[in-house]
Every structure is written in C-alpha cells, then in structure tokens.
Amino acid sequence: MALSALLKELKNDGSFMANVSDWTVIPSKKGEYVPIPQNMDVSLQEALKGRGIERLYSHQGQCWETAQRGEDFVVVTPTASGKTLCYNLPVLNTLLQNPASRALYLFPTKALSQDQQASLNDLLLEENLGVPVYTFDGDTPSSIRMAARQGGRIIITNPDMLHSGVLPNHTKWIEFFRNLEYIVLDELHTYTGVFGSHMANLMRRLLRVCRFYGSSPRIIAASATIGNPAELAQTLVGRPVQLINGNGAPSGEKHLVLYNPPLVDAIQGIRRSVVLEARRLALRLLKSKVKTIVFTQSRIHAELVSGYINESLTNVYNENHRIRVEAYRGGYLPQERRAVEKGLRDGSIHGVVSTNALELGIDIGGLDAAVLAGIPSSVASAWQRAGRAGRSGDVSLALLVGSANPTDQYLVRHPDYFLSRSPESAYLDPQNLYILADHLKCAAFELPFEEGEDFGGDPQDLLAYLEEQGVLRQSGGRWYWADRSYPSERVSLRRGGDDNVVIVDETGGRNIVIGEMDAHSAREMLHDEAIYLHRGEQFQVKRLDLANHHAYVESSTVNYYTDALVKSDIKVLEVDWSHHVGGVQEHLGDLLVRSQVAKYKKIRFGTHENVGFGDIHLPEEEMHTRGAFLAFIPQQASGLAWAEVAEEMKAPVLSRVASLLRRVAPVFLRCQRGDLGVLGRIEDPHHQCSGIYVYDNIPGGIGLAEGLGGRLQELVQAAHELLSSCGCEKGCPSCTGAADERDVLAGNPKVATAAFLGQWLRPDSLRQEEMDGIHPAEAGSI
C-alpha cells in the first residue's frame, strides 16, 4: 500500500531523517470482540447486521452490560473506536421495547448535534425502526419545534438550548420529561472549568425537572481520553458513574514522527516556517496517494496551507493526478462544512487542512496520515489529532511538525517527555457561588423550591439570600420565583456572547453570505482592509460593521495576506480591599482588561516576508472583570525575596512565576486554564511595584480570583514543588514553560525562579501572616 512504501522511502531519505527527532512505532493491536448480545431487540440486531456489524468491540459489549444493569456509566474512547454504538445501542433498545420512552442527547456544539442526527438516521431510517429523531436547537424552525416536542423520541440538543429554551418551558415538554429514560452526554471532556460548572448546575436542573414529572433517567457519557474521566462525570451529574475504559477496537501499526523544521539561519536560530514545511510534507504524502489531514494552529494557517497545497498541485492536476484538498475551519457555512465532511467520508476529498474544528467527534471516516503543523499544548488534543489518522487495521502516520514556539521546540527535542506525558485532568466547581446562585434562580423559575429540597446540597441559605434580594418569595413552605424577568436569558453558559459577524461578499454586487465568525475573531481577521481567506479564495474586507454584525468583502488578488497585532493591557478600576496573605499584599477589585487590534502586518505569500503595515481603527475591546494583584511589596516575604533576584533576571523570573501560577491555579480554583488571566508586571503603573495580576477571564467575574488569596500559600507551595520536582534543566512545558532558543539569559531561569519561590516560602518570612490573623487554611473556602 501507498503509505508503507512511502514510509520506507522516508526512512532512507537522509535529508528528511536529519530533521526527525523521534520515530516511534506503536505496534498494531488486534480487536477484541464479543457477540451481539442475545437480549438485544431483534430489529436492532437486524439493523446492525444490515450495516455489516456481526459482533461488537469488547468495550461496546461492556457498555451494553452496564446499561442492562441500569447503571450510569462514562465510556472513554479514542477516535474511531465505535463510540456512538456505546450509547446508541442501549438507548435504541429501550426505545424499541418501550414505545413511550424518550432519550435526550446533549452535544456541546450545534455542528456535532447535526452530525449525530445524520448517523442516527442512518441506523434508524434504513431499517425503518420508527424512532423519530429531532435536532432541537436555535436553528430549528418553529414549525418543527412542536413536532419535536410532541413526537421526538430522541431529542438532540446542546446545553445552551436546554438552559434557555427547554427547561424554562418544560410544561410544553410534559410527554418528553415524563418518559425520559436516558440522558446521553457526549464529548464530556469539553465540560470543564466555568463552562463545566455551569453544566453541572444545568444537570441539577434537568434532573430536578425529571423528578417533578416522575422520571429518573439513566446517564451515559462519552469522553475523550483525559486524566480523570470518572471524577469529571461524577461531578457533572452529581452521582456515582461507572468508568468503562478499555478499548476493544483494532488498530493498525502507527508511526509517530516528531519533526523539527531545519534551521535556515543557525546563528539566529531561525527555522523554516511550520506552514511551509507542513505544505511540503503534506504534498509529499498526497502525491503518494496517502489520504492526509493537516492540523494548523490558526484559521489563517489553515487557509494558507490549503491554498499553497492546491497551488502546488496545479501541475499534477494537469497531468490528471486528480487530488482534491479542502480547508476546514469554524466560520464556514454549515452546508460547506457538511460537504467537506461528506467528501472525506466517501473518499472524493483526498486531503483536508483543518483547525481544531475537526478534532472533536465529527465523523470524517479514516485517513492515513495526520500532519500537525504545530503541536497543541494539551496532550489530549495532540493525541486526538494524531488519532485522526488510522483506519482499522491499516498502517498510519502522525507527523508532528514543531513550530518556532518554545513549547513546540521543547517537545520535538524531548520525545520521551512527549510520549510519556499523561493527559490533563479536568476541573470544575459546581459549588461556585456565582454560578450556583444564577442556576438557583433559573431553577426556581422552573419549579418552586420545597423547603428542604436538595440542589447539589442544601440551598436554603442561598434561597433566603435570593429572597432578601427580592427575586424569590417564601410562602406556604415554598420558594417561588418572584420577578418579572426570564432568568436564563441573563445567564450565559459560555464565555463571550454568540454575536457572530456575517461575512457578505459584495463582489460585482453579488451580496452573498459566505460565512460567519465570532465578533472577537472578526476584529483580528475581518478589520477594514484585511485580506480574508475563505476556502482558498481571497477577499479584501471593505468594511467591518461591528454594530450590525456584518463584514463586507470583495474578491481580491493581492500577493500578501494580513496578520493583526493585538495589544492588551489591564486597568485597575477599583480596589475593594487589600490585605497581607501568603507573603504578598493582595489587592482585590474591579479590573478593565482591554485589548486592541491597532495595526496589521502585510505578509507576502510564499516567502512570508513582511511587506508593510496598516492601521486598524477599531474601538478597544473591553472586559470589566474581577481580579487580584499580588504585589511583591518590601514588607512582605515575596518582596524580600524579590529584592534578592538579580536585576537582569527579574523579567524572566516573573514571566516564569506567572506561567507556574497559570498552571497550578486552575487545580486549586477548580477551573480551566482559559478561565483565568495571569499577567506579570515588573513595574505596575497603578500599584507601583512588581507583582502578578490574576483575573477572571469572564465578563463580570465569576469568583475565581476572589478565592485566590485564601489559597495563595498552598498555591505558591505547589508551584515551588512542581518546579523543584521537575527533572528538566532550564524549564520545560510542564513547569515554567520552555525557554526560547533565541533568548540569551544571564543565568539559568529555572534555578533563579526556584530560588525566588523558595525564599518567598521561607517559614520565617511567612510568620508575619499569622500575626496578621489571617490563617490561609481558614480563608480558603471561597
């Protein structure tokens, strides 16, 4: 076969092998099978046979058994291991045997719901099993909504719709909730951090409404490989969940190659660009008839790489080697995305260049090779992307191409580190007071609270608090919603709104919508005069109208693309309180985090040289949030330690302490890394000293930074331990972040950082805290 031959060729290719830092072969694995269970409904058995399935993988069989025992479970499955049957079989079986029963499928995004409906219909309609499946989301026309509510046996939706559309109107779903037998939560690993905390509360509300209607649905969850799937599932649904974690699917021999682009300027340490290198490698694969997916780290790169590949293929095309390569990313119209997915499944598309949009569970069939143009910082993502290559039993290749970014450079040079790193764990906090209070309001709107009723604990105090605030009323032993508003409307489960900018192509008066993009990205990619690349076509933005959510573009043929430069800064609006804690002076208050795209670079296609700048006139993007400044003042342990750091090492040490906090704080504050902003300041203009900002990266704040002070000492301790116990020499992605090979430092930054933290934590320095009467452990419960 094509790939095996190519692999042999590559191994003998000296110029290729010179850049390979590691070539690991993961041997093939035979599938483990069990027969189709005899207790399965006959029509379902027939449907399986109709699709050529004569037996199940062992983990699918395990899921079946667990479901038959009536237990909740979470199944952990890598890509292409028959995940959907793990939940579809038990669910459909119940639905076939009990004609009244219903099931709810929750997917984190709309795109995934549609994919799922397609695959369910595939299994159902062909066999005419008569189980109506409806997708119910923001795109569902109102004419279909009624039919879905009344006749839908399986409803596929997303958390946002459940939150603001279904639960507040549960009386319209009476038949559905009364007969709900199963709740399926797919892509469970996405429910972490603040989003996960919302999700856990949403599940409380969902199960509460089910209780009202007398149903007690079972829960089936599916997750990609993460550090703590069972714990995550349990926290999300608030009860014990069985873990099923063995994969019975066969896998072919897998070649994992770490590749570092060659140096073009050894003195300055400049390497060939990851975009150009990815194109070269992908071309080599495609021309050898290897079906390939390229993952890029940004949308612009996805367009660039696919454009370059198609350009290079033009000659091949003329020689009738017809190779079709498409780009795929967020921002395309749904039907465009569907078309690419379908083309990949049926083999009419040979290569795809994608952002992380194809990392999630969208079904695109199997590909032979995955080229990662840049290595994702999350291990789980890296493996998920690599896992896209590999059809059952066949040889596959995952080629990880390092970019110039220090983390990538570290990873390609330390293959052992990369291969042995275990996937990240997911954290969330269902008891986050802000989130809990928001969902209690929504829950009270849905059904009055009885005295003594449970909501992930006893909510009486919080209910009383909400009554004081005038939104609830206690009367006759119940708490009633007593406000005219519709609470879920004001509670967003996700960061940032969903105000998308619609992209309109005005070329020759066409006025056609070609895509859409979230407002945040639009500022960077659709500002006036930006070159916008869309499925290999080039457009210039004529006008970005943020107020009306439109960007008007026209077809263009310039020889450059644009890259916006983002500046951000923090302004202190107000300090509510300050105190000594953990060896710093902590100032907690309201912050304004501003980011502005003020300039863009013009970069020539092909050579990637910078050919000019332009100005962007957009208002600053502002986020009003809560945050803490941890000031290293001279009277405190941190300040004393800071004074001992050599002047020229201050900047590198500070940025490393910030990286460490970014890494450990989510564990203590039970959130995701992206939920927090961490920024070191050598000389903060407001507080006039060195220190670190830690803020909630959520508009309005969500109580994360507020909980920081109480746990600061533990946190710094953990950072110090992490650093000291790390086996690396000068810092690596697991601790302070890797050093940039282009930087020249006066000393070893890891040693200097460890010394600073060690000094900060010295017992005699910290004794001061206890005299101030704030005991870290006691203060730590928020």
Add this chain to the structure above:
Amino acid sequence: MSTLSQRLKRLRDSGKAPQSKTRPTDSTQQDIHNENPSLESSPPKGSAVPQGTGPSSPRVSASRLRRFAPSVSKEKKKTDGQRPPGEGWREIAPCVWERSLEYHHVWRSPHSLRFLLPSDCSEMNLRFYDLETTGLSGGAGNIAFLIGLGWWTPQGLQVIQLFLADYPGEPQLLERYQELVDGEDAIQVSFNGKSFDSHVLQARFLLNRMVPFSRRELDLLHPSRRLWKEVLPRTDLQTLEREVLGVHRKDDLPGSEAPEAWFTWLKGEDGPLEEVFRHNAQDIVSLALLLTHLQEWGCFMPSDDGLEPQGMAPSSFGMARQWQMVDEQWMRSWLEWGWKRGERRCGQELGFFLKRQGQRQEAQQIWKEILATGLNFVAAVELAKDYEHRERNIPRAIEALEGLEMLPLSPSHRQALRYRQARLLGKLEKE
C-alpha cells in the same frame, strides 16, 4: 454544604456592611436587572482608590452581590393574603379573592355569530377572559395573578375577577376558574390568547398537577387583524378600542407595568394594583365590545346605500378573507365591492374565485380590467394562460406577457416568466 452556609454568612454580612468606598452607584442600580450583569456600573475613570477594609473584611464585596440579584429590597412586610384594594372583594379560599362587576350598558349583539364561529356555538357559552401575569415572556415561572372573566347575562355583561393574593393560593384560583368556565360547550374568547394566555393557563394547571382542560378558543386578534391590518398602523387592542370601538381609556396603566404592581403589593408596599384591576376589567369589556362590533360587520352587506357600522371601516379584502371559510357568496360580494372601489387585490382575488368557479369568461374580463389600470404580473400571466389554454391563441398569449420584464420581479417570478415566454415561442414555431 456547611461551607456554603459559612460563605453565605459572609456574603450576607458583607451585604449589610456599610459601603465606605466611593463606588459610583448611579441611577441604573435600581433597574439593574434589566441590564446585562456584565454591564453593571462601569465607574468613571480614576475612581480607583485602593482601600483596605477592616479585619473582618468579607471575601466577596458588597458590590459583587448586585450581580446575584436585581433590586435589593428593604425589610418587607409579608402580606399573607391581605385584602386587595378596591370594592367588592371577598376571600373565597386562602389567598384567593373574587369580585363581580356588572356592566348593564354593554349589550350583546342581536346578530349572528356565524361570521366568527361555527353555527353550533351559542352566545351564552362565550367566556371572555384575560390574564395579568408576572412576566411577559412566558415560561414556567410566569404565573397569572389576576384572571378576568366575562359572560353575557340577560342584564348585560357580567365580569368576575379572580385575584391571587399570594402564591400558595394558585390551585384554588385555578379550580375556581375551571368552575366558572364549566361545560364542554364553553368557548373562551380572548385577544391574543391562542399564543399567550392559553399557554400560561395550560402551564399553571400542569405545574399544580391539575388536568389542564382544553376549550374551544376564539382569539379575536386574528379576525381583527384580517379586517383592519391594511387600514390601521397596528392592530393591538388599544388601537382597535380607539379607532374602531371609539373607546378612550383614562389614566390607564400599561399592561407591561402589571407585574411590578403585583410584586410591590406582595411586599406590602403601596402600588398601582387597583389600576391593574381596572385595566383588566376594561380589557374584558373591550373584548365584549369588539365581539359585538365584529358581529355587526358580519351582518353588513356592502352596498352604496347601506348604513355602515360606526368606527374605522375594515378593508374589503379583509372582510372577504374572513368570509372565505364561512360563506363564499358573502366573500364574493366583498371582493366585488372592493374591486369596484379600486382595491386591486380584491380584483385579483375575484379573478381567481371566478376561475375556480369555472366562469372563465368573467374571470378574463377581470384580468383585462386590472391590466387597464396598469402593468400587473398576476393578471397578465392569468390572461396569457387563458389565451393559451382556453382560446388556444398563442400570439395573444405572447402579447399579454409583453413588457412584464420591466416590473421589479422576484427572482422566481422572473424565472417563471422567462420559462413561460420561451415555451410559448417554441409552441408558436411548431405551429
């Protein structure tokens, strides 16, 4: 959850703590619940004053608390189902009050209901109703705190108002409502009830574990919209009252302020609850007046010498649409009347009606009359069809379509036109 209660204790303490700092508490504070939480109070620049608070400093500042909930209420007196303001109320169950109002000057119409309802419906079974609710956007947390009901009696219009003085009385309120709208034959008459009030009631019954009943419903919004949407800028009840019924309300409380009035009263404070009662009763009276007015129009045969009912006259087209399902002869009369007065849509509709009836010749006449007033896509195409299929006169059919491409047409119309023209030309060549 002990940690939660500790945290809450801190929260609450902090809520009571005097705010020592200069936070810009502007006027947006009291209606902050109408704002996106993230937008709340952005202080002017330079207000940042680092300030330590005492050692018992709360972990969540008072300013944060506003995010949790909108308005901060003061110590409130619980009403415990106290007597509502106004005359005539009696408590029929704990927290449920009822009063009866009689309107002897509002009389039912002697005219038939057939314009609006099937012939088996009796006037005595009509139940006018209107709810005042705690929210305006629906959902399970939206409850009806006032139900106004009305029906005809030999003396005129009888109105009953049912008032919920506190949440626990809801089951009894609903029971009483069900009692008053008894009988399989009852017909609920509302304005916009099909999309709102009936759904609220349905949800309330379900939430109280009571069997929701379904009655026939006549929603006057729909016939009213049909009749007057072309002649009035809006067809809400207030506009109809003013322009059609000649009713002018004095000092009326907008319905949108009703929820606040109830919540205020519930907290034991003075509020405009009495105005809500008045507003609701007036709504019922207006419903009754609107129905009788529609009945009058329903018996009016258009003619030059007839005496039209008072108030803004409906469009002939609207009248025809309303008659369409009931009586085609009446519909035809209105279309003819409208066309005679130059309503082109009536002409078109009349043409199609005649065509359906097989009166092709008469239909052709109408198409020609329409075209005499100017270029018209529908009439020209119909005429071309008639020439092509009935008279088998292809050249005339082609001629009928001439000049149509100059009109601003929708893409699908334009395509259909090109297709028809090409087909006719092809047919002509064959001949």
